[in-house]
Amino acid sequence: MKYSKASIILIGFILTTAAPAFSQEALGVNYNQFLTAIQEPEISQVHATWVRGFLDLHLLGNQDPSQNPDIQAILEAKAHGRHTILNLKWNYETEPFPTPGSAAMTQELDQLNQVLPVVLGKVDILVIGNEPFIETQAVSH
Numbered sequence: 001m002k003y004s005k006a007s008i009i010l011i012g013f014i015l016t017t018a019a020p021a022f023s024q025e026a027l028g029v030n031y032n033q034f035l036t037a038i039q040e041p042e043i044s045q046v047h048a049t050w051v052r053g054f055l056d057l058h059l060l061g062n063q064d065p066s067q068n069p070d071i072q073a074i075l076e077a078k079a080h081g082r083h084t085i086l087n088l089k090w091n092y093e094t095e096p097f098p099t100p101g102s103a104a105m106t107q108e109l110d111q112l113n114q115v116l117p118v119v120l121g122k123v124d125i126l127v128i129g130n131e132p133f134i135e136t137q138a139v140s141h
Helices: 005-026 040-045 069-079 103-119
Strands: 028-032 050-056 083-089 125-128
Touching: 050 069, 069 083, 069 103, 083 103
Parallel strands: 028 050, 050 083, 083 125
Antiparallel strands: none
């Protein structure tokens, strides 16, 4: 099939004018553990549609997850029409990961079960874990 010079120029024009719109659709901002630093005017200024961050469940302690400022911040970003990604993480860099069935593992799962009703279905993507290959002790052979 042969294309005229005019149709090639038109295809090029469509591709170059559509590309910025597509890239803005996928642009996001990552706040990592600093979810309370989310600033809606800044997100609007860069035309980001996605907001991502993580919550270290060890830092949550006994706090009611619905009262946690980081969780409130990601849910507020969602309320402003942003797509949201929340990673829940457990940092085990300095201590061994709990053994399945142990009291320590039960405690971790209990805390997860308290957090899930607060965020599940309220963020677009929920990730259980965050870089586990970095946030766990190295296995010695």
